């Protein structure tokens with residue numbers, strides 16, 4: 196695949212300072228695979244310390260607010276993440292969509308705020324099991340892409356889309372490689388429709404129960420440009436196996 200593979204660990208609400216040693220191991224291991232872009236999105240509390248120590252990996256946030264500042268108790272602005280050393284932020288994760296009521300328009304506003312702050316942005320999309328069973332998966336996901344992507348001129352290198360079927364997250368269930376390829380093709384077509392030629396250069400990550408055992412097969416699927424990894428990103432051992440799988444695929 197022509198685009199540099201991108202492997203991102205989403206630590207979700209896991210990790211205290213004791214986990215920084217694991218991040219250092221991941222950083223050292225990632226340095227052995229310069230052909231792969233590697234990132235970790237730890238909880239906000241670890242962003243600054245992790246970013247200070249990181250040499251080979253990027254460090255990111257798991258969410259940001261759409262506004263630059265103000266009376267938004269508990270929220271963090273994109274510019275604050277950048278100030279703490281983050282290089283990217285994940286927006287529109289299905290856990291935020293489901294538990295915090297974020298709609299496509301909210302996700303778009305956050306993505307635009309991230310880009311304005313100079314961060315790369317990973318926009319997450321994905322269907323529920325009921326939507327897939329009803330044959331609506333592609334329509335739902337391409338609709339989310341159309342509604343959630345930042346508007347205006349967007350450099351492809353700053354934008355990543357992560358396809359994460361909700362039913363595959365944390366369940367150990369993954370779609371077939373054919374289903375992943377079909378969805379990534381549909382997302383690619385929508386990206387080109389929305390962004391023109393630049394849409395061909397946006398990486399589309401797969402996420403949902405990626406682990407050391409299934410990563411190589413999923414990463415080899417058509418138009419899979421990397422992975423967004425939850426549970427298996429919490430140890431250097433499993434996460435670096437996934438990074439190495441991307442290196443093989445990318446060479």
Ligand code: 13P
Pocket residue numbers: 205288359363364365366367402403404405423424425426427
């Ligand atoms: P798991 O890899 O734990 O299924 O989580 C995927 C995910 O939600 C990453 O953002």
